[in-house]
Each structure stands twice: as structure tokens, then as C-alpha cells.
Amino acid sequence: MPDNPDVPTRKPSGLVAAAGDDLEGANVRFEQVTKQFGDLVVLDQLDMEVSPGEKVVIIGPSGSGKTTILRVLMTLERPEGGTVEVGGDHLYHEQKNGRLVPASDKHVRQVRRKISMVFQHFNLFPHMTALDNVAFAPRKVLGLSKDEANERATNLLEVVGLADKVGEHPSRLSGGQKQRVAIARALAMEPEVMLFDEVTSALDPELVGEVLGVLRDLAENTSMTMLLVTHEMGFAREIGDRVMMFDAGRVVEQGPPEQIFSDPQEQRTRDFLRAVLDRG
Amino acid sequence: MLEWNLWRALLDGLWVTVQVTVLAAGLGTILSILSGLAGLSSFRAIRWANQVYVDIFRGTSAIVQLFWIFFALPLLGVTISPLMAGFITLGLNMGSYGSEVVRGAVRAVPRGQTEAAIALNLTPLDRMRHIIFPQAAVAMLPPYGNLLIELLKASALVSLITLSDLTFEAQKLRVNGTASTPVLFSLILVMYFMLALAITGLVRLAEARLSRGLEIGRGARRSS
Amino acid sequence: MSYDINWEYSRELFPDLLDGLVVTLQATSFGIILAMSLGLVFAILRRSEVRAISWPTAWVIEFIRSTPLLVQLFMLFYVLPQYGLRMDAFTTGVVALGVHYATYTSEVYRSGIEGVPRGQWEASTALNLSTVTTWSRVVLPQAIPVVIPALGNYLIAMFKEVPLLATITVLDVLGEGRAACTRTGNCVEAYTMVGMLFLAISIPSSVLVRQLEARLARQP
Numbered sequence: 001m002p003d004n005p006d007v008p009t010r011k012p013s014g015l016v017a018a019a020g021d022d023l024e025g026a027n028v029r030f031e032q033v034t035k036q037f038g039d040l041v042v043l044d045q046l047d048m049e050v051s052p053g054e055k056v057v058i059i060g061p062s063g064s065g066k067t068t069i070l071r072v073l074m075t076l077e078r079p080e081g082g083t084v085e086v087g088g089d090h091l092y093h094e095q096k097n098g099r100l101v102p103a104s105d106k107h108v109r110q111v112r113r114k115i116s117m118v119f120q121h122f123n124l125f126p127h128m129t130a131l132d133n134v135a136f137a138p139r140k141v142l143g144l145s146k147d148e149a150n151e152r153a154t155n156l157l158e159v160v161g162l163a164d165k166v167g168e169h170p171s172r173l174s175g176g177q178k179q180r181v182a183i184a185r186a187l188a189m190e191p192e193v194m195l196f197d198e199v200t201s202a203l204d205p206e207l208v209g210e211v212l213g214v215l216r217d218l219a220e221n222t223s224m225t226m227l228l229v230t231h232e233m234g235f236a237r238e239i240g241d242r243v244m245m246f247d248a249g250r251v252v253e254q255g256p257p258e259q260i261f262s263d264p265q266e267q268r269t270r271d272f273l274r275a276v277l278d279r280g
Numbered sequence: 281m282l283e284w285n286l287w288r289a290l291l292d293g294l295w296v297t298v299q300v301t302v303l304a305a306g307l308g309t310i311l312s313i314l315s316g317l318a319g320l321s322s323f324r325a326i327r328w329a330n331q332v333y334v335d336i337f338r339g340t341s342a343i344v345q346l347f348w349i350f351f352a353l354p355l356l357g358v359t360i361s362p363l364m365a366g367f368i369t370l371g372l373n374m375g376s377y378g379s380e381v382v383r384g385a386v387r388a389v390p391r392g393q394t395e396a397a398i399a400l401n402l403t404p405l406d407r408m409r410h411i412i413f414p415q416a417a418v419a420m421l422p423p424y425g426n427l428l429i430e431l432l433k434a435s436a437l438v439s440l441i442t443l444s445d446l447t448f449e450a451q452k453l454r455v456n457g458t459a460s461t462p463v464l465f466s467l468i469l470v471m472y473f474m475l476a477l478a479i480t481g482l483v484r485l486a487e488a489r490l491s492r493g494l495e496i497g498r499g500a501r502r503s504s
Numbered sequence: 505m506s507y508d509i510n511w512e513y514s515r516e517l518f519p520d521l522l523d524g525l526v527v528t529l530q531a532t533s534f535g536i537i538l539a540m541s542l543g544l545v546f547a548i549l550r551r552s553e554v555r556a557i558s559w560p561t562a563w564v565i566e567f568i569r570s571t572p573l574l575v576q577l578f579m580l581f582y583v584l585p586q587y588g589l590r591m592d593a594f595t596t597g598v599v600a601l602g603v604h605y606a607t608y609t610s611e612v613y614r615s616g617i618e619g620v621p622r623g624q625w626e627a628s629t630a631l632n633l634s635t636v637t638t639w640s641r642v643v644l645p646q647a648i649p650v651v652i653p654a655l656g657n658y659l660i661a662m663f664k665e666v667p668l669l670a671t672i673t674v675l676d677v678l679g680e681g682r683a684a685c686t687r688t689g690n691c692v693e694a695y696t697m698v699g700m701l702f703l704a705i706s707i708p709s710s711v712l713v714r715q716l717e718a719r720l721a722r723q724p
Contacts, residue, residue: 076395112401116399119392123392123395125396136400141400189400335707339664341665344664344678345699348695348698352691355692434572436572437572450578461586462579465578465579465582473567473570
């Protein structure tokens with residue numbers, strides 16, 4: 001992968017220092033999680049476990065439910081059944097008198113603090129500059145002062161190679177730049193679990209590299225738990241600890257990237273990989 | 281064409297018209313926002329109460345409301361000056377129409393914005409205040425401008441509840457026979473028209489200021 | 505100070521108000537006919553390629569649309585007789601209402617007409633259709649159904665503005681209510697009932713228009 005001049009080489013700890021925290025990873029556990037939209041069952045009694053600091057890549061055909069996994073974790077969709085745990089805490093339930101009851105909003109917010117998400121379509125706030133996009137939530141949610149938040153935001157934007165764009169509005173940025181701002185914005189919240197929903201799928205091909213560069217840095221240099229839904233198989237192979245093939249609401253097979261990509265056991269996996277990699 | 285005294289009377293009336301319109305616009309804007317947000321509330325009681333307000337004030341006309349508030353309310357023990365009756369009624373009226381404008385604009389903000397705000401763990405209040413509403417505001421401006429013009433037109437109705445606005449003064453002058461009626465009424469029509477143009481100009485200005493940097497607005501393409 | 509609602513009186517008042525309501529509905533109907541037809545004329549004139557026609561039309565439309573109907577009403581009522589045009593109050597009111605709302609309907613028609621794809625106009629030219637045929641058989645049949653919900657909302661608005669005619673002595677429902685109020689002093693009852701009669705008509709109408717809108721939106 002040629003070095004993108006836009007993304008400066010940095011010391012491994014740069015990202016961690018910029019985010020202001022250790023970025024320790026938390027574990028994620030799905031137990032019998034079911035999610036349906038009307039008649040369509042998108043997640044089918046899903047059991048899934050991710051260890052702290054693990055980098056898991058989820059692949060599969062569209063409509064398989066892989067994005068829904070992330071959305072349920074980010075509380076953008078509520079599951080109909082099952083439990084979700086993050087860092088040992090239940091997300092949708094809380095302990096009351098030794099029993100599990102549906103969680104209050106306050107509890108959900110508290111656990112949600114550990115999770116951040118980067119979206120396929122960036123979802124940057126168009127009425128704020130890049131700096132404000134990144135500094136806003138740390139100020140409002142984490143309680144940082146304006147100066148502290150701005151400093152963190154500036155550092156993060158520098159690390160993702162956008163030091164000169166801090167005062168720009170999203171409409172002035174390219175897709176790759178917008179996505180890097182989005183990553184900085186998510187990082188600024190000191191997450192223990194970070195979710196990436198097809199973050200390069202909406203980008204022009206020549207802009208994909210700069211974003212993957214940032215992701216690679218995160219994967220190699222932080223102990224954050226990362227879940228990535230992506231079609232970038234080469235990248236998955238490079239940085240993934242585990243690859244999960246998902247289809248029709250269930251895990252078809254999973255394992256280390258070398259195993260999944262070179263020697264898939266299931267037919268569905270083989271068919272999918274062939275279809276994707278044949279695109280050339 | 282007209283003596284200075286006549287002009288003075290008309291200008292006095294114009295001032296009252298402006299006052300009523302501005303006061304009603306202030307109240308109407310606040311009510312539009314409160315009512316629009318109430319319509320989006322997850323609490324059924326709030327939505328229901330709001331719907332009653334909107335249905336009553338949109339279902340009856342401003343003149344009926346004015347008469348009720350000015351003539352009927354005192355009999356129930358509430359004494360109220362014509363100015364208050366005027367701008368409160370018109371404000372309530374405008375709020376009921378503005379409600380839908382606000383609601384529609386807020387719903388038109390892309391879902392991704394709400395999702396990003398949730399992902400950042402912002403409270404629902406912060407989400408609305410800092411993320412959703414500022415973006416919705418630009419879309420609200422053109423229909424809001426129309427509502428302001430309607431308000432200006434409705435302000436003439438306060439002449440019927442003895443408030444000395446522009447129309448009332450014109451009527452007074454007509455009755456006194458001091459000026460030619462066609463000239464008089466044409467003149468105040470022109471004055472209303474100029475106020476309307478001023479309102480439209482101000483709204484366009486606000487639109488331009490607000491959408492600067494946002495690239496949201498009439499005809500501008502959204503880059504995602 | 506307490507006020508006892510005079511239910512007895514409310515009942516007595518009802519027939520008078522109903523008479524007034526009939527007048528209101530009549531004024532609405534005639535106003536609608538005028539607004540819908542004149543509005544179409546305005547829309548077509550406004551789209552004229554002759555600037556000497558389209559430009560003044562646009563300004564006249566804007567002027568009438570942006571200024572109070574009440575003042576326009578007074579203008580017609582007090583001024584027209586001076587020029588020898590004597591119309592009764594009802595007719596004067598209907599004309600003022602119709603012309604005022606024609607400016608609204610003209611904008612609605614315009615958006616509908618502009619929504620008809622360019623290709624339709626070009627095909628008509630290619631087929632050598634006359635202007636009248638193009639308009640009546642090709643353009644309008646496509647333009648009008650789309651804007652029916654918007655028109656519907658303005659028609660309801662017209663119904664609600666008819667009470668202004670009470671200020672020029674027309675005994676519509678508000679006129680009756682007003683008369684009753686000055687006559688007997690039972691103003692709370694009178695105006696409350698006027699309001700309720702309006703709600704009784706405008707709310708179902710709005711619901712109908714919304715359903716119509718939903719049904720039209722479902723069709724391709």
C-alpha cells in the first residue's frame with residue numbers, strides 16, 4: 001500500500017495520546033440476540049463473543065444482518081430477545097434485586113459510553129467545523145472544558161492527517177477526509193469498543209487508502225476492541241484477529257483470517273468469497 | 281394628495297400594525313416550536329393535548345378567534361386590552377400553523393444525524409438543541425416567511441376589535457369623509473405591500489446567513 | 505364575576521346560526537368557483553412568453569396575495585359604488601374572496617403545470633396539436649390531479665375566511681352570531697357556537713383532504 005502523503009507517519013502512541021486515554025478494550029457478548037423487522041428475522045438467536053482488544057472483521061452478503069449487529073450494539077436498534085453485554089455490564093438490562101430487568105435510559109447511556117461508531121455515510125454535523133464535530137461531544141458528554149476539548153480534537157485531527165482542515169465545514173471536505181474526521185470524532189469519546197460500518201464503501205476508490213491507513217494504525221497500536229463490517233478483504237486479512245462470516249442472521253463460520261480466506265470450510269463462505277474476490 | 285394630519289393618522293396606524301405583527305410573530309414563533317416539538321413527543325398525552333390546540337386554532341378562522349377572545353372572554357371575567365387580545369390571538373393562530381412547519385422540517389433532517397448523535401451519547405435534549413434543530417431551521421424559513429405574511433394580513437382584523445391599526449385609521453378617515461376613499465385604501469394596500477416585501481427580504485436574508493457553510497437550502501446540493 | 509352559560513339561549517340561537525351557515529356555504533361555493541377558474545387564467549397568463557403580460561400579472565398576483573383580504577373587501581364595498589358598480593354585499597364579498605384566493609390557486613396551478621415533463625410539450629408540438637388542445641388534453645389533465653390536495657387546503661382556508669364578509673353586512677354564520685351578541689348580550693354562547701360550527705365543518709374536511717392526499721400519493 002503506497003504511503004498516502006496526506007497521512008503523516010506517526011509514532012505508535014500518537015493516537016492514544018491524542019485521544020487522552022489508554023483506550024483499553026472491553027469484551028462484547030451477545031447471548032441469544034434476536035432482532036426482526038416485521039416478519040423478517042435479521043438476527044436469529046445470535047451468540048457471539050469478542051475478547052477485549054480483539055479485532056473482529058464481519059463479512060457476508062447484504063441483508064445478512066451484519067450491520068444490524070453493530071446497530072444493536074450501538075443501541076440504534078433494540079433487540080426483541082436476548083442480552084448484550086459490554087465490558088461485563090448488560091447494555092439493555094440492569095440488575096435489580098438480583099434479577100435482570102429492562103434497563104432505564106440512564107443505565108443504557110452509562111454503558112453506551114464505552115462504545116463508539118463510525119458510519120458508512122459519515123454523518124458529520126454539517127453546521128459545525130471539523131474541530132467542533134470532534135470537540136462537541138467530549139464537551140457535552142464527557143464534561144471537558146472548551147479548551148480541553150478543542151485541544152483533544154486538534155490533536156486527533158492532526159493524527160489522522162487533517163491538521164490543516166480543522167476550521168473547515170464538512171461540505172468542503174472530500175469523502176476520505178470526512179470519514180477521517182468521523183473516526184477522530186468517535187475516538188474523542190474514549191471508547192472501549194469501536195464499531196466500523198462499511199466505512200469505506202461510500203468512498204471513491206482513490207480515497208479508500210487514506211481511511212484504511214488510519215484504521216490500520218488503530219488496529220496495530222491500540223488495545224481497543226474493534227468490530228468492522230467491511231468488503232475490503234485484503235485489509236481484513238491484514239489486521240483482523242478473527243473473521244466472522246455472517247449470513248441470514250447467523251454466524252456461518254469464523255476463524256483467523258488465514259483460515260477463512262485460504263481454506264473456508266462452509267460452502268456459503270466459499271461462494272461468497274468467490275463472488276467478492278472475482279470482482280477484481 | 282393628502283394633508284399631513286391624514287398622513288400622521290395613517291403612520292400612527294402603521295405603527296400599531298407593526299407592533300401587533302411583531303408581538304404576534306414573537307409569540308407565534310415560540311408556540312410553533314413548542315407545538316412542533318410537542319407533536320414529535322413520545323408521550324401520547326402531550327401529543328394529544330397539542331393536537332387539540334392545533335385543531336382548534338387551525339379549524340376556526342382568526343376573525344372568529346379574535347371575536348371570541350375579545351367579546352366573550354371579558355364576560356367570563358378575563359379583562360384584556362385590545363392589543364393583548366389582538367397579538368395573543370394572532371400568535372396562537374400562527375403557532376398552530378407553524379407547528380406543522382417545524383414538525384415537517386425536523387422530520388426531514390436525515391436520520392443519520394440522529395444516529396450519529398446517539399452514537400456520541402448525547403442526551404435527547406442536546407441532540408435536538410445542537411444537532412437537529414439547527415439543521416431543520418434552514419428548511420423552516422421559506423414556509424415561515426409565508427406564515428409571517430399571513431400574519432401581517434391577519435393583523436388588519438384587529439381593526440374590528442377597536443385597535444387603531446392601519447386599517448382602523450383608514451376606516452376612520454373614510455367615515456370622516458376627509459379623503460377620497462379609493463386613494464385612501466389604495467394607499468394602505470401599498471403600505472401593507474411594502475411591509476410584506478420587507479418581511480420577505482428579511483427572511484431571505486436569514487436564509488442566506490443560516491445556510492452559509494451548511495450548503496443546505498433552496499437549490500443547494502447536499503454533499504454527504 | 506361568574507357567568508352562567510345560558511344553554512336555553514344556545515338552543516334558540518341555533519336555527520339563526522344555521523341560516524348563517526347556509527350563507528357561509530353559499531359564499532364558499534361561489535368563491536371556490538371564481539377562485540378556481542380565475543386562478544387558472546392567472547396561471548396561464550403568468551406563464552405567457554410575452555413579458556408585457558407575464559410581468560404585470562406576476563406583480564398583480566403578488567400584490568393581491570400579500571395584502572389583507574379585509575382591506576380588499578372594504579375597497580370593493582366602499583369604492584365600487586362610487587364608480588357606478590352596484591353589487592349587493594354578498595356578491596361583493598364573493599368577488600373579493602374569489603379574486604384573493606385566485607392568486608393562491610394560480611400559484612398551485614403553476615407548480616402543477618411546471619411539474620409536467622418538458623417532453624409532453626415537445627410531443628404536442630411534434631404532433632402538431634393546437635395550443636388549446638395541448639393545454640386542455642395534454643397538460644392540464646396531468647397538472648391538475650397532482651395539485652388537488654393543495655387546492656383542497658386552500659378551499660378549506662376560503663371557507664374559514666368567509667366570516668370576513670360579516671364586516672360588510674353579510675349575514676353569514678359570524679354575522680348572525682355578532683348580531684345575536686349585540687342583541688342579547690349572550691356573546692359567549694354566540695361566539696362559542698360559531699366556533700364549534702366551524703370546527704364541525706373544517707376538521708372533517710381537513711381529514712378528507714389528508715386522505716385524498718395519501719391516496720393520490722400511493723398511485724404512481
